[in-house]
Amino acid sequence: MxxxxxxxxxxxxxxxxxxxxxxxxxxxxxxxxxxxxxxxxxxxxxxxxxxxxxxxxxxxxxxxxxxxxxxxxxxxxxxxxxxxxxxxxxxxxxxxxxxxxxxxxxxxxxxxxxxxxxxxxxxxxxxxxxxxVAPRVTRKLLDRFAGQLGPQSGTDDSRVKLLTDREHEVLLLVAQGLSNQEIAERLFVAEATVKTHIGRILTKLELRDRVQAVILAYESGLVKPTR
Structure with a gap:
């Protein structure tokens, strides 16, 4: 044992x-x-x-x-x-x-x-x-309730402008439900690099984790519901 x-x-x-x-x-x-x-x-x-x-x-x-x-x-x-x-x-x-x-x-x-x-x-x-984040389940939930997200939620969209182009790109891929490994393969970078980008995104946007990052992506209009 x-x-x-x-x-x-x-x-x-x-x-x-x-x-x-x-x-x-x-x-x-x-x-x-x-x-x-x-x-x-x-x-x-x-x-x-x-x-x-x-x-x-x-x-x-x-x-x-x-x-x-x-x-x-x-x-x-x-x-x-x-x-x-x-x-x-x-x-x-x-x-x-x-x-x-x-x-x-x-x-x-x-x-x-x-x-x-x-x-x-x-x-x-x-x-x-x-x-x-169970990607398909989370995306299904957010798509279904997308009407509850948006400017009325009080999200400060100006925070998103703090992101670099690459960080913005990574945030979009996170919001699509991709794992760190999948993002790394998509961007042709190391998985450790993706983790670094996500860490910086969370810091700049004052978020706890990637679930909150996905929600903010919907709230700020970066991601549109697929329904």
């Missing part, structure tokens, strides 16, 4: 109103040498209360829950400076909620039906400071 090292441990907090679901997630996560579950809650309100004293790196958040739903809880958590990242899980029969969770600041979302290895990979990606 691989030894667990607290120094590099990803501390995860589980929020789901189904205790069996939480138990299943806990079993999968605790079997990993680099993950530990530091707490769990059955609704958003209880999660927020516990997280005032429990330190974690990432919250795995259900959307539909009693008392306080996952969208509202995500919005409050992501408003906390240096607060935990949020990875939302959805059955995807609630498109509106999944979209709202992304706008609330979630660093991505997955379907609850994903294989365990996909959930583990997503947790590592989000904990590492990146975002999990």
């Amino acid at each position: 691989t030894e667990r090292s607290d120094e590099h441990m990803i501390r995860v907090f589980l929020v789901d109103d189904q205790s069996l679901v939480r138990a299943g997630f806990r079993m999968v996560l605790e079997a990993q040498p680099d993950m530990t579950v530091v707490g769990e809650a059955g609704d958003g309100a209880d999660a927020l209360r516990q997280l005032t004293t429990v330190e974690c790196d990432l919250v795995v958040m259900d959307i539909r829950m009693p008392v306080l739903d996952g969208v509202s809880a995500t919005e409050r958590l992501t408003a906390i400076p240096h607060g935990p990242k949020v990875l939302v899980l959805t059955t995807f029969d609630t498109d509106e909620d999944a979209f709202a969770a992304l706008r609330a600041g979630a660093s991505g979302f997955l379907l609850k039906s994903v294989p365990p290895e996909d959930l583990l990979a997503a947790i590592r990606v989000v904990a590492g400071g990146d975002a999990v």
Whole structure:
């Protein structure tokens, strides 16, 4: 058995109103040498209360829950400076909620039906400071709700003008759902170069991650819905 090292441990907090679901997630996560579950809650309100004293790196958040739903809880958590990242899980029969969770600041979302290895990979990606974007699903959501985006959202479009031509090009490709590797192949550059560009884009646009970059691309009119 691989030894667990607290120094590099990803501390995860589980929020789901189904205790069996939480138990299943806990079993999968605790079997990993680099993950530990530091707490769990059955609704958003209880999660927020516990997280005032429990330190974690990432919250795995259900959307539909009693008392306080996952969208509202995500919005409050992501408003906390240096607060935990949020990875939302959805059955995807609630498109509106999944979209709202992304706008609330979630660093991505997955379907609850994903294989365990996909959930583990997503947790590592989000904990590492990146975002999990399922390209086709995210594009479908944003296209469907594009009418809610635009100048009325209050986005400061002048920020986009701070980008260089290459950064602008990279942002458009990110918004189209391409991975870093796919962007690198498209632009004939190294993947590390793409990561550098994305880091600069996020800094200049004052964004947390690439999910927020995709949303801003829609809000600013850089990307038009495909429907």
